[in-house]
Amino acid sequence: MTPNDPIVDRDGPRDECGVFGIYAPESDVARLAYFALYALQHRGQESAGIATSEGPRIMVQRDVGLVQQVFDEAGLQALAGEVAIGHVRYSTTGSSAWENGQPIHRADRHELALAHNGNLINAVALHTELREQGVTFRSTSDSEIIAALLSTHPADTVEDALADVMPRLEGAFSTVVMTNESVIAFRDGAGLRPLSLGQVGERYCVASETCALDIIGAKFLRDVQPGEMISIGARGIETRQIVNAPRRAFCVFEHIYFARPDSLLEGNRTQVSRRKMGEILWRQAPVDADVVIAIPDSGNAAAAGYSKASGIPKDDGLIKNRYVARTFIQPGQELRKQGLRLKFNPMPEVVAGKRIVVVDDSIVRGNTTRQIVSMLRHAGAAEIHMRISAPPIRYPCHYGIDMSTSEEMVAHGRTVEEIRDELGCDSLAYISLEGVYEAIRAGRDTHCDACFTGEYPLEHSDRAGGKFSIEELAVIPT
Numbered sequence: 222m223t224p225n226d227p228i229v230d231r232d233g234p235r236d237e238c239g240v241f242g243i244y245a246p247e248s249d250v251a252r253l254a255y256f257a258l259y260a261l262q263h264r265g266q267e268s269a270g271i272a273t274s275e276g277p278r279i280m281v282q283r284d285v286g287l288v289q290q291v292f293d294e295a296g297l298q299a300l301a302g303e304v305a306i307g308h309v310r311y312s313t314t315g316s317s318a319w320e321n322g323q324p325i326h327r328a329d330r331h332e333l334a335l336a337h338n339g340n341l342i343n344a345v346a347l348h349t350e351l352r353e354q355g356v357t358f359r360s361t362s363d364s365e366i367i368a369a370l371l372s373t374h375p376a377d378t379v380e381d382a383l384a385d386v387m388p389r390l391e392g393a394f395s396t397v398v399m400t401n402e403s404v405i406a407f408r409d410g411a412g413l414r415p416l417s418l419g420q421v422g423e424r425y426c427v428a429s430e431t432c433a434l435d436i437i438g439a440k441f442l443r444d445v446q447p448g449e450m451i452s453i454g455a456r457g458i459e460t461r462q463i464v465n466a467p468r469r470a471f472c473v474f475e476h477i478y479f480a481r482p483d484s485l486l487e488g489n490r491t492q493v494s495r496r497k498m499g500e501i502l503w504r505q506a507p508v509d510a511d512v513v514i515a516i517p518d519s520g521n522a523a524a525a526g527y528s529k530a531s532g533i534p535k536d537d538g539l540i541k542n543r544y545v546a547r548t549f550i551q552p553g554q555e556l557r558k559q560g561l562r563l564k565f566n567p568m569p570e571v572v573a574g575k576r577i578v579v580v581d582d583s584i585v586r587g588n589t590t591r592q593i594v595s596m597l598r599h600a601g602a603a604e605i606h607m608r609i610s611a612p613p614i615r616y617p618c619h620y621g622i623d624m625s626t627s628e629e630m631v632a633h634g635r636t637v638e639e640i641r642d643e644l645g646c647d648s649l650a651y652i653s654l655e656g657v658y659e660a661i662r663a664g665r666d667t668h669c670d671a672c673f674t675g676e677y678p679l680e681h682s683d684r685a686g687g688k689f690s691i692e693e694l695a696v697i698p699t
């Protein structure tokens with residue numbers, strides 16, 4: 222860890238975004254969107270926003286910060302309407318500046334608001350094409366490109382515009398768009414990111430994860446299908462299959478890490494899949510030890526599975542401060558040197574003199590893991606055996622997850638033994654990719670696992686620009 226690394230960031234991949242949309246004229250749609258976003262907070266903590274429509278006008282409230290920081294009672298009451306969409310954001314294209322918050326509002330030919338989870342591979346090409354047509358942008362996110370393509374489109378309806386635009390979008394997009402009378406949800410042909418359809422009373426809603434349906438009392442109906450557009454309005458649901466992609470490629474990392482444990486992904490309760498991964502990890506990498514501990518909270522489920530399968534008792538060897546936010550004041554060099562335990566503190570009574578198995582769900586850069594190993598040694602652990610319920614991450618994600626560049630990944634260009642040496646533990650083992658698929662009862666042919674294998678499921682993935690690709694065009698007035 223360098224002195225400038227934020228000490229509070231966890232070592233896993235950064236979350237992405239969460240979206241929600243609802244049509245319910247008789248309900249307080251802004252409040253429903255607020256609670257849904259609250260449930261999706263784990264998918265993005267940089268900014269939050271809600272758009273509603275009252276009559277012909279679309280109103281948007283958004284700001285940097287957590288959902289509960291961005292909205293208050295008065296703000297929610299001001300968001301009247303029959304339709305709402307919402308968004309929580311972790312930036313994957315575009316910086317985290319205010320302008321890049323969502324929902325994005327445009328009123329070129331069609332007035333609409335849009336919230337997007339994913340990443341467009343052809344963002345730079347589409348952005349260039351639109352600018353050449355005289356379209357201007359207020360943000361540097363790839364999401365505004367989709368909004369601009371729809372808002373400027375000559376078709377009579379946004380649905381017809383989308384039918385024309387969707388085949389031109391390359392990459393990952395689970396997206397909700399609202400007009401003043403409907404919500405339109407659509408998902409890329411490979412179905413990279415999740416999007417679920419729910420029913421609340423007689424009305425319908427969509428959300429990135431089913432945990433957001435649960436919180437507002439909505440019943441989960443089904444996933445929005447890859448390549449499908451669903452329009453939700455006064456006539457109920459209307460659906461059209463717009464894109465038929467050659468293959469599906471749902472992100473396998475959603476099962477391992479991103480989704481909340483209580484969400485359903487492809488028919489699997491995520492918590493159950495992660496426990497199963499822990500059991501398989503024991504089968505694949507057993508070790509003689511006295512106690513299993515999780516890196517909380519990310520490793521909890523897999524640690525429970527490892528403990529159950531091995532018979533080695535699980536205990537709380539690391540205590541986590543749950544109130545450390547990403548925006549926390551950085552501690553400075555002096556406190557770092559003293560080994561500031563801002564986020565995790567080891568329990569000497571659990572680990573001293575013991576051979577411990579430490580379970581986590583993934584390692585990206587390795588800094589936090591190295592720190593934790595060192596803390597546990599200082600707390601007296603006799604042996605430290607790391608067990609990871611994801612395969613080694615060696616390649617970047619082009620589909621909406623902000624991972625470090627390959628060079629920053631501890632597994633890049635290293636064998637497992639070399640990684641173990643870097644981390645300073647006594648042994649290190651990762652679950653195999655086959656083990657992950659066994660746990661989720663699915664196969665590689667319908668999933669993306671490119672960050673583990675380097676095999677990208679979409680053509681032209683290498684053309685994806687970096688996080689700041691639109692900023693680099695240097696055409697946005699600041």
Ligand code: SF4
Pocket residue numbers: 413472473474475617618619620621622669670671672673
């Ligand atoms: S590269 Fe990894 S994180 Fe990105 S979509 Fe594929 S499996 Fe998910």
